[in-house]
Amino acid sequence: MQAVNVGIIGLGNVGSGTLAILTENAEQIALKLGFQLRVKALCSRSIAANRLAVDDSIVQTADWREVVAHPEVDIVAELVGGTTDAREIIDGAIAHKKSVVTANKELMALCGAEIWDRAISAGINLAMEASVAGGIPIHSVLREGISGDRVTTLYGILNGTSNYILTEIEKHGSSFDDVLKDAQRLGYAEADPSADVDGYDARSKLAILAALAFGEKITPSDIYTEGIRRILPLDFQYAHKLGHTIRLICGAHQTHAGLILSVRPALLPQSTILAGVQGAYNAVWVRGKYGEDTFYYGRGAGASPTGVAVVSDLMRVAREIRCGSPERVSPFAHERLGEYKPIPVTLQHSAYYLRFRVMDRPGIIASLARVLAEKEISLEAVLQLPSDNRRDLPFVITVEPTSEHSIREALQEMSAHDFLVEPPFAMPMERSL
Numbered sequence: 001m002q003a004v005n006v007g008i009i010g011l012g013n014v015g016s017g018t019l020a021i022l023t024e025n026a027e028q029i030a031l032k033l034g035f036q037l038r039v040k041a042l043c044s045r046s047i048a049a050n051r052l053a054v055d056d057s058i059v060q061t062a063d064w065r066e067v068v069a070h071p072e073v074d075i076v077a078e079l080v081g082g083t084t085d086a087r088e089i090i091d092g093a094i095a096h097k098k099s100v101v102t103a104n105k106e107l108m109a110l111c112g113a114e115i116w117d118r119a120i121s122a123g124i125n126l127a128m129e130a131s132v133a134g135g136i137p138i139h140s141v142l143r144e145g146i147s148g149d150r151v152t153t154l155y156g157i158l159n160g161t162s163n164y165i166l167t168e169i170e171k172h173g174s175s176f177d178d179v180l181k182d183a184q185r186l187g188y189a190e191a192d193p194s195a196d197v198d199g200y201d202a203r204s205k206l207a208i209l210a211a212l213a214f215g216e217k218i219t220p221s222d223i224y225t226e227g228i229r230r231i232l233p234l235d236f237q238y239a240h241k242l243g244h245t246i247r248l249i250c251g252a253h254q255t256h257a258g259l260i261l262s263v264r265p266a267l268l269p270q271s272t273i274l275a276g277v278q279g280a281y282n283a284v285w286v287r288g289k290y291g292e293d294t295f296y297y298g299r300g301a302g303a304s305p306t307g308v309a310v311v312s313d314l315m316r317v318a319r320e321i322r323c324g325s326p327e328r329v330s331p332f333a334h335e336r337l338g339e340y341k342p343i344p345v346t347l348q349h350s351a352y353y354l355r356f357r358v359m360d361r362p363g364i365i366a367s368l369a370r371v372l373a374e375k376e377i378s379l380e381a382v383l384q385l386p387s388d389n390r391r392d393l394p395f396v397i398t399v400e401p402t403s404e405h406s407i408r409e410a411l412q413e414m415s416a417h418d419f420l421v422e423p424p425f426a427m428p429m430e431r432s433l
């Protein structure tokens with residue numbers, strides 16, 4: 001059967017990983033497909049200065065328009081990232097009736113559903129496996145593997161940088177700032193770490209997974225998002241005392257009132273499988289009404305794991321081009337996505353961990369307990385690890401399940417107390433895992 005030709009735009013981490021796999025694994029890929037998947041064009045802005053030692057028949061250009069317009073390119077791999085050039089590239093590819101494979105979580109979370117609509121109208125395919133949890137084929141799972149189920153809850157650890165930072169704080173007791181600096185030096189964190197440590201990268205990924213799992217188009221900025229900057233080494237000490245650990249959790253829960261979505265640090269029981277996810281690894285735990293619990297684990301990023309996801313998408317799309325597939329599966333697992341606004345996270349019910357840092361004096365616990373009682377929140381435990389710093393004394397209160405609304409009101413009232421060194425810090429304690 002005739003080869004299917006690919007144009008790769010973007011030759012950074014993911015693009016170079018993709019190219020290496022397509023080259024080194026070409027024989028296996030052809031055996032699996034029954035035809036060759038051939039690289040026809042390569043593009044990056046700096047390609048003139050970094051020409052690649054590849055076959056002369058492969059076009060090398062700094063202008064992506066040459067790739068999308070190339071008459072022999074069947075599939076365009078958009079691997080530049082961001083929402084400006086990438087959008088133009090995908091629009092250009094669709095206009096030229098080329099199928100598209102992308103790793104772009106930001107763009108797909110923002111307007112993937114519209115892009116898919118245009119792809120359908122143009123009769124081409126769109127695939128985006130690499131956009132969430134790099135090396136974990138979670139799109140395939142939600143799109144096909146467990147599509148017969150009805151997903152009720154999904155929890156993900158979807159940002160490798162944050163998970164690396166949290167597990168380093170946990171292992172070594174170092175501060176967030178010190179671990180972040182090390183992570184930047186080792187290349188695990190960007191010079192501007194905000195997208196990772198403030199939860200925005202994870203939020204884009206959750207918006208995509210929520211679309212796949214629940215069939216709803218969710219605007220990422222509607223997802224409650226909180227990063228990991230406030231986590232202290234002592235939070236892990238207290239969490240361990242409570243038999244828990246802390247992870248940045250992307251959560252999606254279908255409740256009677258609607259879908260609650262959040263990205264936030266949370267306490268997880270140490271006995272759960274998600275609590276064992278260490279370093280830059282990612283994981284997704286899904287509960288379905290019928291199939292119950294399934295769990296997916298692997299590398300969330302990196303040239304080769306993400307490259308595998310891109311190449312596998314290229315193979316799937318190539319098969320559809322060569323063999324035809326009238327019943328193509330939507331990249332969002334649903335024929336059409338609903339327009340959806342998640343219900344406010346304040347409606348969530350959970351047990352909470354409340355951490356305080358105070359200038360010590362008598363009566364502090366009594367005043368805080370009074371505020372909790374006024375809000376009808378039941379105190380579960382008070383924990384205080386030994387400390388001789390009376391001017392910055394930490395302790396923790398855990399409370400029984402209550403609404404986030406009540407907790408927020410209580411925290412606001414508590415924040416007025418002049419004995420606090422900083423505003424109280426709250427995290428939900430996940431118990432439904």
Ligand SMILES: NC(=O)c1ccc[n+]([C@@H]2O[C@H](COP(=O)([O-])OP(=O)(O)OC[C@H]3O[C@@H](n4cnc5c(N)ncnc54)[C@H](OP(=O)(O)O)[C@@H]3O)[C@@H](O)[C@H]2O)c1
Pocket residue numbers: 009010011012013014015043044045046047062064079080081082085103104105106130131132134300301302303306
């Ligand atoms: N890194 C990961 O592990 C990972 C994992 C999952 C998903 N992703 C996603 O994959 C995408 C790519 O990420 P990356 O880490 O590979 O990025 P990267 O290392 O920054 O590489 C980006 C590449 O795109 C090229 N580029 C940018 N704008 C261009 C334009 N207008 N025309 C032509 N080339 C252009 C750059 O070329 P020059 O260098 O010549 O400027 C560079 O080769 C992003 O959407 C990212 O979110 C990444």
